[in-house]
Amino acid sequence: MSLPVRVGTLLVAFLAVVGGAIFVVIQYFLAGPVVVDYTAGVTPGAGQQVSIVLQEDPQNTVTNHPDWVSYFIQDPKTRQWVHTTLFRVPAGATVHVTILGYDGCTPLRNPFWGKVTGTVGNVEFVNGKPTSVLNSYATCSVGHTFSIPSINLNVPVASPTTLAANSNLCGTSPCTSGPHTTVTFSFKAPTTPGDYFWQCRIPCGLGYLDGFGGPMQTIGYMTGQMEVAS
Amino acid sequence: MAAESQAQVAGQGGPSHGRRILLIWLILAIAGDLLIWFALGPHLPPGNMTTTATEEQGAIKLMSVLSAPVLVLVLTYFVYAMIVWRRRDGDDEDGPPIHGSTRVQAAWIVGTTVIVLALAVFGTVSLWTSHGAGAGEGPAPIWNPPGAVSTASAQQTPWAPGKVLQVQVVAQQWRFTFRYPGLGGFETTELMLPEGQWVQFNVTSIDVIHSFWAYQLGVKADANPGVNNVAYTKPTQTGLITVRCAELCGLWHGAMFDYGKVVTLAQFQAWARASKTELASVTSLLPPYATTYDSTAIKQLGPVLQKLGLTGAGGGYYPPQDPAQP
Numbered sequence: 001m002s003l004p005v006r007v008g009t010l011l012v013a014f015l016a017v018v019g020g021a022i023f024v025v026i027q028y029f030l031a032g033p034v035v036v037d038y039t040a041g042v043t044p045g046a047g048q049q050v051s052i053v054l055q056e057d058p059q060n061t062v063t064n065h066p067d068w069v070s071y072f073i074q075d076p077k078t079r080q081w082v083h084t085t086l087f088r089v090p091a092g093a094t095v096h097v098t099i100l101g102y103d104g105c106t107p108l109r110n111p112f113w114g115k116v117t118g119t120v121g122n123v124e125f126v127n128g129k130p131t132s133v134l135n136s137y138a139t140c141s142v143g144h145t146f147s148i149p150s151i152n153l154n155v156p157v158a159s160p161t162t163l164a165a166n167s168n169l170c171g172t173s174p175c176t177s178g179p180h181t182t183v184t185f186s187f188k189a190p191t192t193p194g195d196y197f198w199q200c201r202i203p204c205g206l207g208y209l210d211g212f213g214g215p216m217q218t219i220g221y222m223t224g225q226m227e228v229a230s
Numbered sequence: 231m232a233a234e235s236q237a238q239v240a241g242q243g244g245p246s247h248g249r250r251i252l253l254i255w256l257i258l259a260i261a262g263d264l265l266i267w268f269a270l271g272p273h274l275p276p277g278n279m280t281t282t283a284t285e286e287q288g289a290i291k292l293m294s295v296l297s298a299p300v301l302v303l304v305l306t307y308f309v310y311a312m313i314v315w316r317r318r319d320g321d322d323e324d325g326p327p328i329h330g331s332t333r334v335q336a337a338w339i340v341g342t343t344v345i346v347l348a349l350a351v352f353g354t355v356s357l358w359t360s361h362g363a364g365a366g367e368g369p370a371p372i373w374n375p376p377g378a379v380s381t382a383s384a385q386q387t388p389w390a391p392g393k394v395l396q397v398q399v400v401a402q403q404w405r406f407t408f409r410y411p412g413l414g415g416f417e418t419t420e421l422m423l424p425e426g427q428w429v430q431f432n433v434t435s436i437d438v439i440h441s442f443w444a445y446q447l448g449v450k451a452d453a454n455p456g457v458n459n460v461a462y463t464k465p466t467q468t469g470l471i472t473v474r475c476a477e478l479c480g481l482w483h484g485a486m487f488d489y490g491k492v493v494t495l496a497q498f499q500a501w502a503r504a505s506k507t508e509l510a511s512v513t514s515l516l517p518p519y520a521t522t523y524d525s526t527a528i529k530q531l532g533p534v535l536q537k538l539g540l541t542g543a544g545g546g547y548y549p550p551q552d553p554a555q556p
Contacts, residue, residue, distance in 0.1 A: 137528050
């Protein structure tokens with residue numbers, strides 16, 4: 001084999017290895033749900049307030065997992081729904097949350113999570129009505145939960161309550177119409193910057209081990225992170 | 231030079247290497263053991279907040295004291311050989327042949343056998359006297375402290391100081407909750423224990439396999455769905471407790487931790503009264519207390535849920551008799 005051929009082969013092999021490494025980094029480490037930033041224009045510290053808006057849908061028609069339930073977050077600038085479960089808030093701010101519950105009801109695995117904790121006043125507002133406990137077994141009342149364990153935040157997200165509504169749920173994500181419940185609550189963001197994971201406690205990963213696989217274990221669907229920025 | 235070395239190794243007119251090594255080893259081993267027992271020992275994990283933690287710390291101290299001389303012997307011989315029997319300039323001959331020594335082999339076998347058997351006896355006695363040494367003993371423990379009970383109805387008997395406090399540990403992705411059946415049956419995310427009282431942990435899971443590891447308590451028990459894994463301890467000091475899951479259980483396993491406290495008896499009783507009142511609204515929604523946590527035992531499924539075809543929590547429950555999953 002001549003010298004130019006050998007050098008050429010070596011270069012091709014080198015580029016292939018470097019290209020493969022770059023592909024892996026981009027595909028597996030850098031690609032993923034985007035972070036919706038709620039810190040723009042807000043000075044960190046006590047007294048600051050941000051309002052975040054989420055919706056939870058019975059399906060997800062914008063990804064290759066159409067039968068996975070999913071949260072969406074509204075971009076504060078464009079007002080467009082973003083398929084992600086990552087959001088950023090300022091440290092120490094009061095966070096006002098609105099969740100549009102488009103999914104139907106399912107009983108909680110552990111009814112203990114029907115109690116609202118960690119919010120301002122330990123209360124949530126379901127269609128404007130203050131609520132501290134939801135019985136997910138006696139009535140069709142809970143679709144999912146929004147829970148940040150490290151700050152003891154647990155909010156059962158109310159669902160449409162009637163049989164008719166639950167039989168006619170929104171079928172295209174992100175939902176813009178259809179029966180839903182509006183849940184609002186406020187909580188204090190931690191003063192320590194960092195990533196705080198959040199999750200749903202309804203076993204809504206149907207077809208997976210005890211319902212806790214698939215969307216329940218995948219960032220961008222029913223679990224994510226709240227990034228607290230300094 | 232080679233002949234001289236061979237003569238020395240063979241003990242023919244040279245210094246007594248065996249005595250030298252023995253003397254060096256003896257001094258270092260005694261010094262090491264004293265340091266381990268008195269300086270390092272009190273700081274060894276998991277501390278001495280409970281009877282079981284103290285027992286575990288004692289076992290680790292004993293194991294360290296027994297193993298240190300063995301380590302020192304190997305290292306002493308190794309360093310001695312490198313210095314004294316190193317190859318000299320101009321010495322290109324082979325070393326002297328080594329023959330087996332029946333006496334040394336017998337001493338090694340007898341010595342190690344005695345150590346292993348003694349440790350087995352020590353371990354068994356330790357398990358017995360500390361009522362399981364803080365480990366999960368399964369649903370039918372054999373090393374019970376006086377007053378321990380196994381049935382759900384007995385565990386719901388109102389607790390009073392002097393009785394074994396029943397605490398059900400409910401593991402779920404990705405949080406531990408704690409239920410106090412003898413204090414009204416409330417469930418909470420706070421692990422609070424009274425100083426000076428025996429505690430019976432009834433550890434179970436409502437989804438996958440977890441492991442309840444309360445480090446400072448010296449308690450570690452697997453949390454299996456449909457199984458009650460019992461562990462005992464008796465806090466002897468007040469202080470903070472760190473609880474972690476010690477079984478890989480999913481995406482946020484690494485974040486599955488909690489904190490608790492051992493407090494005085496009066497503080498515990500005040501906390502229990504306040505928690506019972508504060509949590510009354512959700513306690514009424516919990517399934518009837520059982521030694522394992524079965525949410526399908528709830529008999530109040532509403533009409534809309536029934537018409538929707540739901541029979542319980544989503545995803546299917548993990549029935550004790552049928553662990554197979556789709």
